Amino acid sequence: MWAELKKGAAVAVWFMFLTLPIMVVKVNPIEQTVVWRWANLVWLGAAVFVLTVVGRYCSRHRTELSAFWPDAHPLLAHPQLKRFLLIVLALLATLFPLFFSSYQINIMTTALMYAVLGLGLNIVVGLAGLLDLGYVAFYAVGAYSYALLNYHFGLGFWAALPIGGLLAAIFGVLLGFPVLRLRGDYLAIVTLGFGEIIRLILENWNDFSFGPSGIAGIPRPGLFGLTLSVDDAIMYIYYLVLLLGLITIFVVNRLRDSRIGRAWIALREDEIACQAMGIDKTKTKLTAFALGASWAGMVGVLFAAKTTFVNPASFTFLESAIILSIVVLGGMGSTVGVVIGALVFILLPEYLRAFADYRMLLFGAIMVGVMVFRPQGIIGNPRRRSYPLPMAAADQEVGHE
Amino acid sequence: MLKMRGVEVSYGKICALHGVDLEIRSGEIVTLIGANGAGKSTLLMAISGLARPIQGCIEFLGEEIQALPPNRIVERGISQVPEGRRIFPQLTVRENLELGAFCRHDPQGVRDDLAYVFSLFPILASRSQQLGGTLSGGEQQMLAISRALMARPSLLLLDEPSLGLAPIVIRQIFSIIQKINQEHKTTVFLVEQNANLALKVASRGYVLENGRVTMTDSADNLLRHEGVRQAYLGV
Ligand SMILES: Nc1ncnc2c1ncn2[C@@H]1O[C@H](COP(=O)(O)OP(=O)(O)O)[C@@H](O)[C@H]1O
Ligand SMILES: [Mg+2]
Numbered sequence: 001m002w003a004e005l006k007k008g009a010a011v012a013v014w015f016m017f018l019t020l021p022i023m024v025v026k027v028n029p030i031e032q033t034v035v036w037r038w039a040n041l042v043w044l045g046a047a048v049f050v051l052t053v054v055g056r057y058c059s060r061h062r063t064e065l066s067a068f069w070p071d072a073h074p075l076l077a078h079p080q081l082k083r084f085l086l087i088v089l090a091l092l093a094t095l096f097p098l099f100f101s102s103y104q105i106n107i108m109t110t111a112l113m114y115a116v117l118g119l120g121l122n123i124v125v126g127l128a129g130l131l132d133l134g135y136v137a138f139y140a141v142g143a144y145s146y147a148l149l150n151y152h153f154g155l156g157f158w159a160a161l162p163i164g165g166l167l168a169a170i171f172g173v174l175l176g177f178p179v180l181r182l183r184g185d186y187l188a189i190v191t192l193g194f195g196e197i198i199r200l201i202l203e204n205w206n207d208f209s210f211g212p213s214g215i216a217g218i219p220r221p222g223l224f225g226l227t228l229s230v231d232d233a234i235m236y237i238y239y240l241v242l243l244l245g246l247i248t249i250f251v252v253n254r255l256r257d258s259r260i261g262r263a264w265i266a267l268r269e270d271e272i273a274c275q276a277m278g279i280d281k282t283k284t285k286l287t288a289f290a291l292g293a294s295w296a297g298m299v300g301v302l303f304a305a306k307t308t309f310v311n312p313a314s315f316t317f318l319e320s321a322i323i324l325s326i327v328v329l330g331g332m333g334s335t336v337g338v339v340i341g342a343l344v345f346i347l348l349p350e351y352l353r354a355f356a357d358y359r360m361l362l363f364g365a366i367m368v369g370v371m372v373f374r375p376q377g378i379i380g381n382p383r384r385r386s387y388p389l390p391m392a393a394a395d396q397e398v399g400h401e
Numbered sequence: 402m403l404k405m406r407g408v409e410v411s412y413g414k415i416c417a418l419h420g421v422d423l424e425i426r427s428g429e430i431v432t433l434i435g436a437n438g439a440g441k442s443t444l445l446m447a448i449s450g451l452a453r454p455i456q457g458c459i460e461f462l463g464e465e466i467q468a469l470p471p472n473r474i475v476e477r478g479i480s481q482v483p484e485g486r487r488i489f490p491q492l493t494v495r496e497n498l499e500l501g502a503f504c505r506h507d508p509q510g511v512r513d514d515l516a517y518v519f520s521l522f523p524i525l526a527s528r529s530q531q532l533g534g535t536l537s538g539g540e541q542q543m544l545a546i547s548r549a550l551m552a553r554p555s556l557l558l559l560d561e562p563s564l565g566l567a568p569i570v571i572r573q574i575f576s577i578i579q580k581i582n583q584e585h586k587t588t589v590f591l592v593e594q595n596a597n598l599a600l601k602v603a604s605r606g607y608v609l610e611n612g613r614v615t616m617t618d619s620a621d622n623l624l625r626h627e628g629v630r631q632a633y634l635g636v
Contacts, residue, residue: 259503262496262499262500262503263503265489265491265492266489266492266500266503269489269490269491269492270487270488270489270490272451272483272487273483273487273488273489274500275449275451275471275472276449276451276471276475276480276481276483276487276549277475277480277500277501277503277504277548277552278471278472278474278475278476278480278503278504278552279472279500279503279504280470280472281471282470
C-alpha cells in the first residue's frame with residue numbers, strides 16, 4: 001500500500017512538472033503580465049495522485065471488478081423480465097419526442113442513426129471479422145445519391161431510400177473484390193484508402209458533386225404530400241429513424257442466425273477451415289460487404305434528408321472511426337451492445353457539455369476506462385470470452401502424459 | 402476413385418510438390434507418410450482445392466477437379482480434416498458440426514448424421530453446447546473428424562490426426578477411423594508422421610519425400626521395408 005502511495009506521489013509530481021507551462025503560467029499579452037496560478041498546480045497534483053492510486057488499484061483487481069458487471073445475457077435470459085424491459089423501452093422511445101425539445105430529439109435521432117450504422121458495420125467487422133476503416137464511404141454514397149438524384153431528377157425521399165441502399169451495396173461489392181485476398185492490417189489500410197478516395201472524389205469532382213460547397217436544399221422526407229413545420233419534420237424523422245433502427249435490429253438478428261450469418265462467423269474464426277467446410281469464401285465476403293454497406297447507404301439518405309444539406313466534410317475518416325468505436329466499445333457481434341454503444345457514444349459528449357472544455361478529455365478517459373475494464377465491450381458477447389487457444393490445449397494434453 | 406497425375410504445386414518460388422502420381426481406390430484406407438515439410442499437407446490442400454496445382458491433373462470419380470473451387474469439391478464428396486484441427490473456437494460443438502454440413506440441403510440426413518457422429522464420439526454429445534475452443538486437444542480432433550463427416554463425404558482426408566495427442570487418445574481415434582471406413586464405406590486418405598500406426602490401419606501406403614512420391618506398396622510391405630523402418634519407424 002505504501003509503495004502504491006509513493007508511486008502515486010511520483011506520478012503526481014511528474015505531471016505537475018510537465019503541465020507547469022500550461023496549467024500554471026499564464027501570460028497576458030495585453031497587460032504584459034504573467035499570472036502564476038499555483039492553485040491549479042495543487043488541484044492537478046491532488047487529482048493525478050488520486051487517479052493514479054485508484055487506477056492502479058482497479059487494474060490490479062481487474063478480474064474481481066469486472067465480475068461486478070456481469071454480461072447482460074444471463075440477466076436478459078429471463079423471458080418475462082426481457083419482455084417487460086422491451087415494452088418499457090418501446091414506450092419510452094415512442095413517447096420521447098412528445099416530452100422533449102427539438103434539440104433533444106435531434107440528438108436522439110443522430111444517436112439512433114449511428115446505432116443503425118453500427119449495426120451495419122457490425123456485420124462486416126463483428127460477424128465476418130473484416131476490419132473496415134472506410135465504412136463512411138457507403139454513408140456518403142447514400143447521402144449523395146439522394147442529394148444528386150433529387151437535384152437532377154427530382155426524386156423523392158422514399159424513392160431514394162432503397163436506391164441509396166442498393167448503390168451503397170454495389171459500392172460494397174466494388175470494394176470487396178480487390179480486398180478478397182486481404183485480411184487484418186492490409187484490409188484495414190485498403191478500406192481506409194477507399195473511404196478517403198470517395199471523399200476526395202466528392203471534394204474535387206466539381207461537375208459531379210459540386211465540390212466542397214456541397215448540395216443544399218435537399219427536401220425533408222414527405223408524408224403523404226403534407227407540408228410539415230420544421231419541428232414536426234424533426235419529430236417525423238425521429239420516428240423514421242426509430243423505425244429503420246427496429247427493422248435493422250430485426251433483419252440483422254435474422255441474418256446472424258441464417259446460413260449466411262453462420263458462414264460469416266466461420267470466415268471470421270478460421271478462413272481455411274471455413275473453405276474446407278465448403279463455404280464459398282468469395283460470396284461470403286462480398287455479401288458481408290454489400291449487406292453491411294446497404295445500411296450505411298440508407299442512413300446516408302436519411303442524413304441528407306435530415307440536414308437538407310450534404311458536403312464532403314461530413315464524411316471524413318473521423319466518422320468511420322466513431323462508428324467503429326461504437327461497434328468495439330458496445331461489444332463486437334452483439335446487437336444490444338452496439339445499440340447501447342451508439343447511445344453512449346453520441347449522447348455522452350452532448351451531455352458532457354456541462355464540463356465545457358474538458359468534455360472531450362473526459363470522454364476519452366471514459367473510453368479508455370471501458371477498454372481497460374471491459375475489453376469485450378459494454379455488452380460483451382459471451383461467445384467472445386477468452387479461452388486457451390486450441391494449440392495450447394493440445395500442448396497441455398501432451399504435457400499430462 | 403481419386404487419381405493424381407503429375408501434380409505440381411508451388412508457393413511462389415518454393416516448389417512443394419514435384420509431379421506427384423497417386424491413386425486411391427474406393428473403400429480403401431490409404432496412408433501417406435513423410436517427414437516434416439515433405440509436402441503432405443500441400444498435397445491434401447491441392448485435392449481440396451485450397452492450393453492450385455500449376456501442372457498435372459486430379460481426377461475424382463472420373464472427373465477432373467483440379468480447377469474447381471473448394472466448395473464444389475466438398476459438394477462432390479471430398480472433405481478434409483485439416484492439420485491442427487482448425488475448430489471454430491468461438492462456436493459451440495453443435496454449431497461446428499452444423500457448419501460441417503454447410504453445403505448439404507437435406508435436413509433429415511443432416512440430423513441422422515449428427516446422431517451418427519454423436520454415437521461415434523459420445524463425449525461430443527455431452528459437450529454439444531460447449532465452445533469449440535474450450536475442448537481438450539483430443540476432443541477437438543474428434544470434433545474435427547465429426548465435422549468433416551457431417552458433409553457425408555465419400556472420400557475423407559485426414560491430415561495428421563495424431564498430432565500432439567496422448568497415445569491412448571490416438572488409438573481411440575484410429576479405431577474410429579477404421580470403424581468409419583468399414584461401416585460407412587468411406588474411403589480414407591490418411592496423412593501421418595506416426596507411420597507405425599498409420600501403416601497398421603491402412604491397406605496401402607505412399608512415402609513422400611521433398612515433394613516426390615518415392616515409394617508405394619502395401620502397408621505390410623512398407624512396415625517390413627528396411628528403408629522405411631529406418632526413416633519413419635525409428636528402428
Ligand atoms: N503457405 C505456404 N507458403 C509458403 N510455403 C509453404 C506454405 N505452406 C507450405 N509451404 C512449404 O511447402 C513445403 C511443404 O509443406 P507442407 O505441405 O506443410 O509439409 P508437411 O505437411 O509434409 O509437413 C514446406 O517446405 C513448406 O515450407
Ligand atoms: Mg503438414
